[in-house]
Amino acid sequence: MLIDQDRVEQLAQAIHLRYLAEQTADGRPLGEDPAMLAWADLDEDKREANRAQARDITVKLARIACRIDPGPPDATFAFTADELESLARDEHERWMAQRAGAGWRLGRRDDRTKRHPSMVPYDQLSKAEKDKDRDAVRHIPDVLAEVGLRVVRTDP
Numbered sequence: 045m046l047i048d049q050d051r052v053e054q055l056a057q058a059i060h061l062r063y064l065a066e067q068t069a070d071g072r073p074l075g076e077d078p079a080m081l082a083w084a085d086l087d088e089d090k091r092e093a094n095r096a097q098a099r100d101i102t103v104k105l106a107r108i109a110c111r112i113d114p115g116p117p118d119a120t121f122a123f124t125a126d127e128l129e130s131l132a133r134d135e136h137e138r139w140m141a142q143r144a145g146a147g148w149r150l151g152r153r154d155d156r157t158k159r160h161p162s163m164v165p166y167d168q169l170s171k172a173e174k175d176k177d178r179d180a181v182r183h184i185p186d187v188l189a190e191v192g193l194r195v196v197r198t199d200p
Contacts, residue, residue, distance in 0.1 A: 052098045096138070101187075105184070117188070117194045129178070149163060
């Protein structure tokens with residue numbers, strides 16, 4: 045199933061809300077940096093980063109023989125450990141390519157000059173940074189459920 049533009053926007057907002065919830069649970073206050081803002085207050089660069097992540101969900105799922113269907117979540121669906129790690133690596137590579145395309149480069153975090161310390165290969169990331177990519181993948185079923193969609197394996 046292709047994700048239409050309305051659903052992309054809904055998914056992007058759901059992805060961002062989940063990110064804010066995880067980060068605040070880890071002790072980061074809202075407003076601490078330009079990514080820690082409500083959707084309405086995000087700049088277009090950060091909104092587009094969330095949209096790109098939403099658009100890539102179908103690509104990720106296809107890599108592991110899954111698809112998106114309408115309907116309630118499948119309570120039995122879970123990523124295997126290998127799928128989670130592989131897709132987390134893919135998510136980081138997708139994120140880096142999207143950010144590089146938007147002008148971001150390696151450096152100390154500075155949103156004004158578009159520098160980010162995570163613009164390195166996945167294997168060079170800290171565990172905490174890898175966990176952000178793992179969380180992005182791990183929460184795909186939850187994010188899809190928020191807009192009435194679910195993950196279905198194509199190879200039972």
